[in-house]
Amino acid sequence: xxxxxxxxxxxxxxxxxxxxxxxxxxxxxxxxxxxxxxxxxxxxxxxxxxxxxxxxxxxxxxxxxxxxxxxxxxxxxxxxxxxxxxxxxxxxxxxxxxxxxxxxxxxxxxxxxxxxxxxxxxxxxxxxxxxxxxxxxxxxxxxxxxxxxxxxxxxxxxxxxxxxxxxxxxxxxxxxxxxxxxxxxxxxxxxxxxxxxxxxxxxxxxxxxxxxxxxxxxxxxxxxxxxxxxxxxxxxxxxxxxxxxxx
Numbered sequence: 001x002x003x004x005x006x007x008x009x010x011x012x013x014x015x016x017x018x019x020x021x022x023x024x025x026x027x028x029x030x031x032x033x034x035x036x037x038x039x040x041x042x043x044x045x046x047x048x049x050x051x052x053x054x055x056x057x058x059x060x061x062x063x064x065x066x067x068x069x070x071x072x073x074x075x076x077x078x079x080x081x082x083x084x085x086x087x088x089x090x091x092x093x094x095x096x097x098x099x100x101x102x103x104x105x106x107x108x109x110x111x112x113x114x115x116x117x118x119x120x121x122x123x124x125x126x127x128x129x130x131x132x133x134x135x136x137x138x139x140x141x142x143x144x145x146x147x148x149x150x151x152x153x154x155x156x157x158x159x160x161x162x163x164x165x166x167x168x169x170x171x172x173x174x175x176x177x178x179x180x181x182x183x184x185x186x187x188x189x190x191x192x193x194x195x196x197x198x199x200x201x202x203x204x205x206x207x208x209x210x211x212x213x214x215x216x217x218x219x220x221x222x223x224x225x226x227x228x229x230x231x232x233x234x235x236x237x238x239x240x241x242x243x244x245x246x247x
Contacts, residue, residue, distance in 0.1 A: 001176065001246040003167030005183055005238060006140055008032075011160055012078050013092075013119075014039035014127050015059035016105070017071025018157050018204070023239035026186040026232045031126035031133050032162045034073060038092050039127045040105065042114040051122075054129045058109065058116050060160075060199030065108040067158070067199060068207030083206070084108055092119060108207070130229050135188060136161040137173065137181070138227040145170040149220045150211055157204035158213070159196070161227055165244050171221070173228045180247040185236025187247065193225035200226070 008021040014036045024032060041047065045056035060067045065084070072079040080088045080101075088104045090097040098119035105116045125133040138161035147154045156164055163183065165173070176190040200213040217224045 001168060001172060001244075003165045003244040005163060005240055005242040005244055006166040007156060007164035008238070008240060009157070009160070009162055009164070010035040010073075012037055012071050012073055013080075013101075014054075014057055014122070015066055015199075016040060016101075017069040017078075017080050018160065019071045019073060023237055025235070025237045026135070026188075027235050028232050029133050030124065030232060031128060032135055035135075035162060036127040037122050038078075039120055039122060040101065040116045041118045041120050043117045044114055045117065047118075047120075049123070051125060051127060051131050057127075058105070058113075059197075060202055061197040062113050063109050064199070064202035064209050065110075065207035066105075067202035067204045080104070082108060090119075093121070128229075129194075130191075132191070132229075133231060134191070134229040135163060135232060136194060136227055137163045137165065137188070137190070137230050139168050139170070139173045140164055140166045141168050141170040142173065142226065146213065146216060146220075146226070149216045150213070152211060154211060154213070155204050158200045158202065158211075159226055160199070163238070167244070174225070176228060176246065180233065181230065181244060182247055183244050184238035184242035185234075186232060186238050187234035187236075188230040189233050191229045191231055193223075194227040194229055196224050196226050 039057045128134045201209040
């Protein structure tokens with residue numbers, strides 16, 4: 001297996017905004033830096049410290065409008081934008097950040113859902129849907145195969161991955177489970193496939209559901225997996241254009 005790193009994305013607040021990067025340093029047994037470093041707890045969600053299941057937080061599966069949020073970090077500040085809201089800048093960890101974010105989110109969050117309640121800090125292992133320090137690795141060839149199945153071009157932001165690879169065969173990423181990859185200076189161990197939710201059905205430009213991604217995966221390939229979770233085993237910098245090889 002040989003490919004290249006085509007895109008890098010992080011999501012500073014779980015379920016709320018995506019940010020493209022040109023390069024990033026990866027650290028052993030840690031998620032991509034500042035990826036899912038914060039999350040928005042729902043009313044009635046589990047408020048204990050540490051990792052918690054995604055059912056406790058707001059996310060795109062519950063509110064497709066969230067998929068249209070874009071994020072950009074400058075220092076400790078997170079700048080957020082959405083087509084239906086004025087731009088917002090918050091500094092997580094300050095007293096004002098949580099209330100400002102909640103007020104900004106409420107008009108675009110479904111009234112029938114449990115309301116956003118608090119901005120909470122993730123543990124060092126992050127707050128991805130996996131209960132360990134995961135990095136989501138995705139394959140552009142698989143995205144093209146799914147796009148062909150649906151008859152529409154799918155934006156990679158639907159899948160909220162971290163590292164997008166090109167040059168592989170469709171679905172070749174699933175053959176890498178249990179193996180190691182070298183990307184730039186870093187090495188990652190592939191842990192398991194990522195099972196998908198309805199967040200992927202939403203268009204990240206409009207925040208509206210317009211693609212039956214889960215039904216297409218099930219009909220075409222007999223599963224709803226897309227992408228793989230990996231863990232960093234050797235630290236180092238990765239950058240767009242880096243070669244990706246199986247060890």
